[in-house]
Amino acid sequence: MVRFVHFGDTHLGRRNFKLEERERDFEEAFKQVIDFAIRKKVDFVIHSGDIFDTGRPRYRVVNFLVSQLLRLKREGIPFFTIPGSHDVAPDGTLLSTLHKVGLLKNLGEEEYFEKRGEEIILRGESYKGVFIAGIPGRRANISKFYEKLRPELKGDFRILIFHHIISDISGKFSDIEKEVLPRGFDYYAGGHWHSRFETSFNGKPVVYPGSTEVWDVREVGEKGFFYVEDGRREWIPLKTRxxxxxxxxxxxxxxxxxxxxxxxxxxxxxxxxxxxxxxxxxxxxxxxxxxxxxxxxxxxxxxxxxxxxxxxxxxxxxxxxVSLENKSLQEIEKEYLEKKGYEGKKLEIGMKLIELFGKKLTASEIEVNKKKLFGMLGL
Ligand SMILES: [Mn+2]
Structure with a gap:
């Protein structure tokens, strides 16, 4: 009987409104999941990407994560993950370091992928008879990448961890069609979408737990994670702000x-x-x-x-x-930027700049907007 916890998009280090308390909130949510995993004595933990909010988390954020991973390690509970879109810096990801020192298994490491002609052999880890493989949250040519994957399926229960939005969730924000997911898995552990979403593929669950805290005020709602016992899935709500x-x-x-x-x-x-x-x-x-x-x-x-x-x-x-016309114009601008490949923070900054261009602002409005932009740029 296999038991595990599936969570994701924890975005450690994230703050809303520059509030330090909000950073603690994201940590508190993460800790609640680890507490649960230890209390339930699960076999392993799965995180579907975006552990951190940025590819260069501050030391205190790293220290927090390490202390939580150590708690699991002491209990003999492995932690399987892949880098989400937020976990990556231009020169790599801290998850590689944590993988090397044995605090987690980053299934997005190169050692799990082998090019063989046009195909890519997808390796994973086998643990207690369960096969776990992962796909990192990269962006470029992602559908083609999925189509080339040939998973080296083993074991009697198989889990795929991935960090892309399927078109069933949202046509507008989708990265891939569900049909490009490799077949043969019993549980598809999705990340990147910040709300809970559950569907199926070939009769097997494709599920997104969503983020563990409110990353942006537009995604206010119940936060939580999945607890899976012998294939039966249970939603566990978190106490959040x-x-x-x-x-x-x-x-x-x-x-x-x-x-x-x-x-x-x-x-x-x-x-x-x-x-x-x-x-x-x-x-x-x-x-x-x-x-x-x-x-x-x-x-x-x-x-x-x-x-x-x-x-x-x-x-x-x-x-x-002017509200109606104004709104549709904003939507057009947003769609245009999205088509050009802007997303997340870049999209936000782009929208803000368009909003400010050619506007007559008072001194105090300039100050407010300057602060906002600097905040977005992380300055
Ligand atoms: Mn995320």
Missing amino acids: KFVELVVNCDDLTPSEVNEKVKEQMKPNDGAILLIRLKGRLKGGSKAEINRKGIMDAASEKGYLYANIYTSELLNPEEAQ
């Missing part, structure tokens, strides 16, 4: 009235992140006069860890209603 959305209609309000209304509608909380979306059209003054610091201080007093205020749906008194 709560996000609360507050939508405030600001029609016919002045900026100072907006402040009062937001504070009124803010319910007390215990540590959540508050996302405030201001909507409608102001009666007087302008968006720039809204006292953001006042709102953020109020949120802090009510017990929130942080409040982020979105004003893109808020109109100044004389501003033309």
Whole structure:
């Protein structure tokens, strides 16, 4: 009876809103999975890529991971993984180092791939009668790469770890068609998609646990991982930071009235992140006069860890209603950049730059945008 845990996209080192607490949150989620694996005494752990948020994680992030891998090692529980798109730097991945010192098995190492003419023999590891192979989250010609793979299938249960989005999930973001997956596996452990997704291929499960914490506010939702016992799969939810959305209609309000209304509608909380979306059209003054610091201080007093205020749906008194056209233009720009191969952070930066080009900005808006861009660039 084989028992294992499958998680992924842990993005250690990630912060939202530059909050140190958020970095701890990502670690806490990772630790919960390791705690579970040890408590359940599983045979092994599978991670489907993006252990780290960047290819050059800071030392304290590396130290955290190493201490968790050591906990597993002491219990005799191996950790199988592949490098996700975020784990790779221009000159390689830290996972190779961790593989060499025996803290994990990086199934994306070259030793697991052998070119034989046009074909690539895909080797893996055999452990307790289970065959585990992996495909690193590389991008270039990825479908062709999949088609060339000839897995060296062994054992009575076979697992493939991969880090690409199949078209069943999203046509827009897909990397591969499900049909290019190599046949003969009993469990396809997917990564890269940050929400839970489950389907099948040839009658075998193709599953994505999603990220273990909220990488971006657009993916707020339940986070968790899979526990598999004798082929039976169970979803285990994680305790993660709560996000609360507050939508405030600001029609016919002045900026100072907006402040009062937001504070009124803010319910007390215990540590959540508050996302405030201001909507409608102001009666007087302008968006720039809204006292953001006042709102953020109020949120802090009510017990929130942080409040982020979105004003893109808020109109100044004389501003033309352009939302529909404006939105579709943004979508066109986004699609264009995606077609050119931009994704993730690069896409975000590209969108931001397009947004700022030719715009008349006040000194404080320039400062805010400068900070945002520097944050995106990691400066
Ligand atoms: Mn990811």
